[in-house]
């Protein structure tokens with residue numbers, strides 16, 4: 045039996061805007077190590093909302109969530125931040141790099157926060173990730189001086205810096221052209237195959253989803 | 269980043285103004301105080317001419333419990349002279365609280381110029397003591413103070429008096445004492461204190477000359493001016509000497525109480541203005557940091573998403589605030605020093621202050637310590653609320669908002 049990386053049990057969430065509407069109901073599933081999972085569904089069905097809960101950023105929900113077999117309920121803000129830092133890598137639709145810093149510094153930042161390796165080692169590791177993604181030449185460029193496709197690759201390098209147990213993405217190719225989407229997809233594929241990296245990617249790109257190991261389809265806040 | 273620089277410039281401006289203002293105001297205070305206090309003894313010992321305390325009516329037991337206002341013995345019976353002045357001077361010399369003293373004779377005279385006579389005063393002084401402890405030298409604008417000792421029967425006239433007498437250095441002036449004796453004195457110098465009434469009536473001669481003019485013995489003096497090591501002890505020491513030698517003793521605090529009040533108020537105003545400037549700069553920083561947090565929402569969200577806690581975010585923003593305070597403050601201190609030094613170079617001449625050539629600046633390290641401390645404290649306080657706000661930002665709202 046393979047190792048469970050993430051488990052969601054009966055996740056329920058509602059918004060009060062101004063009437064109470066349930067957005068997520070009865071969401072239960074688990075992801076095993078080195079699975080490459082796509083979450084699909086129509087716009088507004090609750091994919092992003094689910095991902096924010098799974099990534100521990102949103103704590104206002106009912107149900108249970110385990111990451112790396114550790115329950116996430118009743119943890120303090122700082123403890124959740126530490127879990128995100130160590131175990132979860134993020135890639136968003138909009139790249140969210142810190143424009144004040146260089147590409148290399150952006151990749152290093154979560155590593156420096158983790159404080160497991162020395163700054164020198166973190167820098168070395170960051171360069172390795174950039175090289176792996178073919179953007180080592182951009183290392184010393186300012187983050188706002190690189191193209192959209194390149195930014196997304198920098199974001200992936202940053203997500204990888206602390207060797208997370210899972211990488212989560214919310215429509216990471218949603219804002220990219222076909223060519224760049226393919227590059228990003230190939231990177232995810234390579235991570236899954238070569239590095240046994242566990243991935244959970246939200247997308248509404250059918251073509252993208254089909255090429256993954258497993259598709260979780262959502263409809264009106266439930267999974268089929 | 270430009271916003272940071274603006275905030276830092278705000279701090280720099282207020283700190284440099286704070287330093288300059290305090291240095292200049294304190295310099296002015298010192299100058300104004302010095303104007304009077306340099307020339308004022310901490311304690312003046314003298315004999316006031318007053319009615320005899322032992323009136324005959326007091327000797328009868330019949331009126332012992334009554335207030336007796338019948339005074340038949342006139343003031344003339346008492347003397348201006350300080351009795352056994354040698355003993356008093358000896359006691360002063362041996363007193364460790366005392367920095368120095370200068371004996372003096374106060375002699376009212378008439379200066380004769382042809383048919384008119386001008387009422388004035390000759391102060392008999394010991395030139396060295398007067399110069400050492402009471403800055404006599406500083407006020408001589410013509411001639412040299414030491415000539416009073418070298419040239420016999422010499423005099424230094426106040427500027428106004430010299431003008432009225434048409435007397436220059438080298439001329440002879442005639443004086444008439446209250447006893448009617450006439451005496452020629454040679455003018456060896458002119459002084460100017462800047463206090464008009466003083467310069468119009470006063471003159472200085474050596475103690476020996478004045479004793480000669482008045483026909484008194486070599487021990488005759490009417491005043492002793494005392495300078496203490498610690499001016500604050502003046503009232504206490506004055507009482508001791510008054511009792512010990514049956515003298516009148518006037519301490520500087522009693523004589524010039526308005527000066528301390530003036531200095532205090534001026535210092536208070538400078539601090540108030542300086543601190544107001546800093547608080548205004550603090551509000552500037554507060555606004556700029558608030559604005560910056562608004563601009564950096566995305567960055568805060570990404571920091572939180574990648575594992576930085578609210579506390580980390582708060583620390584980052586406080587650090588930004590403190591570095592604004594630190595660098596802005598440092599440059600402000602230097603600018604303040606530079607500005608003070610510049611003001612210190614601006615010529616400022618006034619008749620009343622012959623030794624002052626430029627605007628007065630008081631360099632005090634304490635101002636710099638206060639300035640540095642305040643710039644850090646205000647930026648810390650100004651940064652505290654915005655930083656707290658930043659730490660509370662919910663990354664989900666920001667990320668979803670895109």
Ligand SMILES: Nc1ncnc2c1ncn2[C@@H]1O[C@H](COP(=O)(O)OP(=O)(O)O)[C@@H](O)[C@H]1O
Nearest residue numbers: 059060061067086087088089090091092093094
């Ligand atoms: N803060 C909110 N308050 C109220 N309703 C919200 C809020 N955020 C999202 N929703 C609603 O929740 C539903 C799911 O949104 P979302 O998870 O963003 O969908 P998806 O990512 O699948 O497009 C939508 O109907 C949306 O309008």
Ligand SMILES: [Mg+2]
Nearest residue numbers: 091092093214
């Ligand atoms: Mg979405």
